[in-house]
Amino acid sequence: MAVAVKKLLMLPGVFLTLGAQLCLSQGLLQPLSLAIQPELFSTEFVVDRPGQLREAQLKSGLDLSLGEDLLELELDYKLQGKADQAQPAALVSQQIAASLDSGALEKLLDVDLGLEALASFREGVDSYHYKLTPSVTRAFSDLARLQLNYQYVLDKAAPLAPERERRGYAMLLDGSARGGRLTWSGSYRNTSVFQERLLLTGSTQALELKSRYQLADTFHLELSSALRHQAHFGEVDPQLSSVKRYTAGFGWSPSARYALAFRLNNLDEQREQQRQEAFGSGSLSWFPRPDLEFTLDYGEQLLEGSAGWMVHTRFDLNG
Secondary structure, three states: EEEEEEEEEEEOOOEEEEEEEEEEEOOOOOOOOEEEEEEEEEEEEEEEEEEEEEEEEEEEEEEEEEEEOEEEEEEEEEEEEEEOOOOOOEEEEEEEEEEEOHHHHHHOOOEEEEEEEEEEOOOOOOOEEEEEEEEEEEEEOOEEEEEEEEEEEEEEOOOOOOEEEEEEEEEEEEEEEEHHHHEEEEEEEEEEEEEEEEEEEEEEEEEEEEEEEEEOOOOOEEEEEEEEEEEOOOOOOOOEEEEEEEEEEEEEEOOOOEEEEEEEEEEEEEEEOEEEEEEEEEEEEEEEEEEEEEEEEEEEEEEOOOEEEEEEEEEOOOO
């Protein structure tokens, strides 16, 4: 058995970093690594004027990482307290996030497994949020990758708000062929919302498909489709809606600094009444530097069903 511990304490700031590694090599046990990083007494004060405190915050946390070939666990705990003149009592909230992986099981099944959990709640207030997300990912050679996700959410936004439960699953598929010239992706999502864990209040089904084919170094074609069906169940008759959208277009990049795209869209929307129309959209992008991008978008349905222009700017801070 070998144990290595590192400890660092910095003053006058009240920050403590503690790391430890524990290795067990006896018998059938695999090397085990343990890392702990606490954050103690991170404070913040807001003062209206000298001698008068308006708001005070206290934050604390703990990061725990436990690794082994069979099981890898990461845990993140945060505690936050807040007091101000408007509240008679201090508000204290806690959050716990965890992820679980198993390298040995992934090698045995030839898949990528993941499990993520999140819990947050406030002391003295009937408000909470819980989320659980398991996932499975499988790659089929270099052609495609399939991912299956399930998500369970239970939350209550405020003391007087009803408890809501959301269950949903998703299937995602992406891949490429012809040396990467042809790429595609697709997703299907199904979500149901319950109130007080029994009453079904809404459901959503969504299907999305995208494909792109690179005809030349500077020219490509793209096709996409999206279908979405929603149902809301209230005290009266259920409200149903559906949206179908099909898009075909091309992109042209005459140089490394410019890119032009044009798309033709067909929209079929059915809510209280059916609406079907075809419209165009496009974009012009300029890359003055590798880490800087300016894009001008135009669409006949860009802003809430009206034609409009939109400018985007992207700057990569990592260079």
